[in-house]
Amino acid sequence: MDIANKVLLIILDGASDRPVNGKTPLQLANTPNLDKIASMGISGIMDTIAPGVRPGSDVAHLALLGYDPREMYTGRGPFEAAGAGIPVKKGGVAFRCNFATRRNNVIVDRRAGRIRETNELIKAIQEGVHLDVGFVFEKSAGHRAALVLRGDGLDPNVSDSDPKHDGEAVRSIRALKPEAERTARIINEFTKQVESILERHPLNVERVKAGKPPANTILMRGAGTVPDIKTFSEKYGLKGAVIAATALVIGIGRICGLNYIETKGATGGTDSNINSKVKNAIDALKKHDFVLLNIKGTDEASHDGDAEKKTGFISKIDEVLAPVVGLKDTLVVVTADHSTPVVVRDHSADPVPVMIAGPGVRADDVRAYDEISAATGGLNRIRGVDLMPILMDLINRTEKFGA
Amino acid sequence: MDIANKVLLIILDGASDRPVNGKTPLQLANTPNLDKIASMGISGIMDTIAPGVRPGSDVAHLALLGYDPREMYTGRGPFEAAGAGIPVKKGGVAFRCNFATRRNNVIVDRRAGRIRETNELIKAIQEGVHLDVGFVFEKSAGHRAALVLRGDGLDPNVSDSDPKHDGEAVRSIRALKPEAERTARIINEFTKQVESILERHPLNVERVKAGKPPANTILMRGAGTVPDIKTFSEKYGLKGAVIAATALVIGIGRICGLNYIETKGATGGTDSNINSKVKNAIDALKKHDFVLLNIKGTDEASHDGDAEKKTGFISKIDEVLAPVVGLKDTLVVVTADHSTPVVVRDHSADPVPVMIAGPGVRADDVRAYDEISAATGGLNRIRGVDLMPILMDLINRTEKFGA
Numbered sequence: 087m088d089i090a091n092k093v094l095l096i097i098l099d100g101a102s103d104r105p106v107n108g109k110t111p112l113q114l115a116n117t118p119n120l121d122k123i124a125s126m127g128i129s130g131i132m133d134t135i136a137p138g139v140r141p142g143s144d145v146a147h148l149a150l151l152g153y154d155p156r157e158m159y160t161g162r163g164p165f166e167a168a169g170a171g172i173p174v175k176k177g178g179v180a181f182r183c184n185f186a187t188r189r190n191n192v193i194v195d196r197r198a199g200r201i202r203e204t205n206e207l208i209k210a211i212q213e214g215v216h217l218d219v220g221f222v223f224e225k226s227a228g229h230r231a232a233l234v235l236r237g238d239g240l241d242p243n244v245s246d247s248d249p250k251h252d253g254e255a256v257r258s259i260r261a262l263k264p265e266a267e268r269t270a271r272i273i274n275e276f277t278k279q280v281e282s283i284l285e286r287h288p289l290n291v292e293r294v295k296a297g298k299p300p301a302n303t304i305l306m307r308g309a310g311t312v313p314d315i316k317t318f319s320e321k322y323g324l325k326g327a328v329i330a331a332t333a334l335v336i337g338i339g340r341i342c343g344l345n346y347i348e349t350k351g352a353t354g355g356t357d358s359n360i361n362s363k364v365k366n367a368i369d370a371l372k373k374h375d376f377v378l379l380n381i382k383g384t385d386e387a388s389h390d391g392d393a394e395k396k397t398g399f400i401s402k403i404d405e406v407l408a409p410v411v412g413l414k415d416t417l418v419v420v421t422a423d424h425s426t427p428v429v430v431r432d433h434s435a436d437p438v439p440v441m442i443a444g445p446g447v448r449a450d451d452v453r454a455y456d457e458i459s460a461a462t463g464g465l466n467r468i469r470g471v472d473l474m475p476i477l478m479d480l481i482n483r484t485e486k487f488g489a
Numbered sequence: 490m491d492i493a494n495k496v497l498l499i500i501l502d503g504a505s506d507r508p509v510n511g512k513t514p515l516q517l518a519n520t521p522n523l524d525k526i527a528s529m530g531i532s533g534i535m536d537t538i539a540p541g542v543r544p545g546s547d548v549a550h551l552a553l554l555g556y557d558p559r560e561m562y563t564g565r566g567p568f569e570a571a572g573a574g575i576p577v578k579k580g581g582v583a584f585r586c587n588f589a590t591r592r593n594n595v596i597v598d599r600r601a602g603r604i605r606e607t608n609e610l611i612k613a614i615q616e617g618v619h620l621d622v623g624f625v626f627e628k629s630a631g632h633r634a635a636l637v638l639r640g641d642g643l644d645p646n647v648s649d650s651d652p653k654h655d656g657e658a659v660r661s662i663r664a665l666k667p668e669a670e671r672t673a674r675i676i677n678e679f680t681k682q683v684e685s686i687l688e689r690h691p692l693n694v695e696r697v698k699a700g701k702p703p704a705n706t707i708l709m710r711g712a713g714t715v716p717d718i719k720t721f722s723e724k725y726g727l728k729g730a731v732i733a734a735t736a737l738v739i740g741i742g743r744i745c746g747l748n749y750i751e752t753k754g755a756t757g758g759t760d761s762n763i764n765s766k767v768k769n770a771i772d773a774l775k776k777h778d779f780v781l782l783n784i785k786g787t788d789e790a791s792h793d794g795d796a797e798k799k800t801g802f803i804s805k806i807d808e809v810l811a812p813v814v815g816l817k818d819t820l821v822v823v824t825a826d827h828s829t830p831v832v833v834r835d836h837s838a839d840p841v842p843v844m845i846a847g848p849g850v851r852a853d854d855v856r857a858y859d860e861i862s863a864a865t866g867g868l869n870r871i872r873g874v875d876l877m878p879i880l881m882d883l884i885n886r887t888e889k890f891g892a
Contacts, residue, residue, distance in 0.1 A: 104849045105849075105851060105852065106491070108852075110851075131867075131869065135890055136878075137871055137872075137875035137878060137879050138875055138877070138879040138880075138881060138882050138887065139887070139890055140882055140887040140888065140890065141889070141890055142889050142890060142892040143891070144891045144892055145890055145891030146891070155890070155891060159891060161892075162891065162892040308892055427849065429491040429492060429849065430492065430885060432889075434882055434885075434887075435878065435879065457851055458851055458852075458853060458867060461851070461853065461867040461868075461869060462853075462865070462867075466869050466870070467868075467869035467870065467871070
């Protein structure tokens with residue numbers, strides 16, 4: 087077929103980097119398949135938000151899906167909540183939550199010993215807490231959970247209670263704008279009731295006996311309003327799916343109306359079952375027009391500052407990507423949501439390499455997938471919110487402006 | 490160090506050009522040091538404002554410092570005033586002034602014979618003029634001066650009295666918007682009182698006797714409001730300095746909160762003591778995080794239409810830049826504020842070459858600093874207001890958008 091009708095968007099989370107001793111991990115890794123896609127396609131660099139703007143994973147993914155986060159993003163909470171399986175509704179205010187260990191006025195362990203068995207605690211909170219507004223509280227991965235408040239007059243402009251570092255004092259949530267005062271009051275009341283429930287919960291009594299840190303408080307962060315946006319199918323007329331391991335990306339997909347397709351053994355780390363994720367993605371293309379496949383381990387290795395681990399994992403990704411090379415009737419797009427330079431151990435604003443291969447694409451001279459090669463490619467330098475319109479046009483789904 | 494923590498921004502004023510007989514002055518000049526920086530770094534082209542917008546030096550420098558002139562620029566006056574040492578305050582309306590020679594209703598010499606000894610005239614005006622609002626009037630370089638009006642209800646939307654060419658009629662200042670009528674009236678009253686003072690001033694009586702054109706009027710232009718902007722340190726958390734010869738660039742630096750560091754023998758021409766300026770810049774980096782070094786002679790030679798002079802001066806600049814090559818822990822950035830093609834003898838909108846060298850930079854294949862080579866570089870094409878965010882990210886000072 088001369089024109090593709092499907093899109094596989096592969097996001098190698100944080101894979102983009104800076105050179106160390108002259109080379110980036112993408113340059114050092116063994117990537118015959120990625121390089122083949124580069125040879126077949128058109129490459130470029132992309133500021134997922136804008137030049138010099140250091141993106142979080144959340145706003146970057148939204149931009150890559152064509153939603154301008156500067157217009158609709160208020161905080162990470164709703165996406166985590168959706169990822170945790172909470173059926174979020176437009177207008178609710180959502181928070182990311184951590185079970186944590188508090189001793190007097192100090193947070194001694196922000197993760198309560200990375201507690202995993204939180205089902206009973208969550209049930210007790212669901213049943214025991216009573217607020218002036220409706221709420222949903224659900225388990226997320228590990229020690230994490232998500233909370234959504236529902237009702238009139240709620241506002242997401244409140245501070246975090248999470249002090250971000252162990253050994254720091256507990257913070258109560260403050261309104262950052264006058265209209266958020268009620269929300270702050272409700273959240274502080276929630277926390278108070280939760281602490282009273284957790285304090286005397288048998289599971290915590292047992293943990294203390296066993297010398298483990300009790301999950302005796304909950305820390306809140308990332309307050310955000312569930313955005314009122316068009317779904318992916320309303321916006322593009324495409325049926326989309328998301329394949330990812332992290333609650334955040336799953337949640338972004340869900341809020342945008344993508345079907346979440348679970349993969350057994352997908353961990354979000356370098357130990358993830360990425361082979362199955364790729365197989366699932368190819369399979370999903372049979373019933374979907376668009377599949378977002380996020381592979382997260384590259385970002386994890388970067389935050390750890392481990393260049394060797396990152397490089398090795400990129401080589402491993404390349405291996406499992408063999409079946410997507412030359413995928414029929416499909417635009418294969420490979421990019422990253424942001425750079426996470428190993429020396430920075432955090433996201434940076436360096437543009438990410440992006441490449442598009444498939445029918446009709448203006449193949450250029452770029453022969454490798456890396457930050458330096460991509461910068462010489464035919465796409466030049468684009469922005470994250472430009473990507474979906476470009477892909478939509480290549481699959482012949484854009485409407486004409488003018489006549 | 491893997492990440493730089495300082496920035497040296499070198500602005501070769503108007504150095505960017507168009508090819509004449511196939512080559513630009515930057516291509517023709519002998520520039521081993523600039524080329525070495527290019528080899529070590531990443532290059533690109535930059536529209537200091539936007540494609541096709543022909544920038545003045547003022548708006549270009551503001552954009553390069555990360556202040557969007559389309560949001561805060563109303564006229565050149567306040568920057569000239571600040572450069573002349575007038576302590577400008579937010580909200581005042583400032584003008585650039587020329588001492589000039591008027592005969593009956595015609596301006597016969599816009600520069601009053603390039604008069605330099607204006608101290609006495611200025612003193613007489615300071616003491617003799619009385620207005621409904623406060624004003625400060627101070628000497629600037631040569632025949633120039635600056636005026637700031639201070640008070641309520643002032644507005645910068647007034648025309649220039651400067652006819653721009655000798656032999657043209659004197660123009661009274663007109664309000665360009667109804668709300669500027671009072672300001673126009675005040676400025677015309679100021680001019681009237683000034684002319685009465687200058688007419689009978691002994692210095693002018695002497696000049697006439699000596700056959701020199703008397704400085705018997707003042708021409709006004711560039712009315713602008715002193716902008717209400719965050720200082721450089723408020724905006725970026727950086728301590729910055731400016732090294733420049735022209736009042737305009739010094740004034741821009743001052744209004745943005747940069748420390749002005751004077752250099753003996755800096756003239757703004759091709760005769761300038763640029764060796765000392767570079768030494769001062771390197772020295773200033775010991776006590777500052779950010780240094781803007783402006784070298785103006787390239788622009789002067791361009792306005793003169795002298796390609797040979799421009800090329801020669803670029804070679805001279807290259808020589809004195811030897812010590813900045815590979816400066817430790819520092820991003821060395823070289824660019825121009827705008828193109829000033831020798832054949833145009835004025836600014837043009839052609840993008841300028843920009844390069845960044847230093848720790849973490851994605852070095853590309855560009856091996857020379859010129860307009861044509863830079864266009865193939867890894868930065869691709871950026872805008873002036875993107876530069877500071879990109880540099881801030883490379884020194885790890887950006888805040889994350891999203892999470």
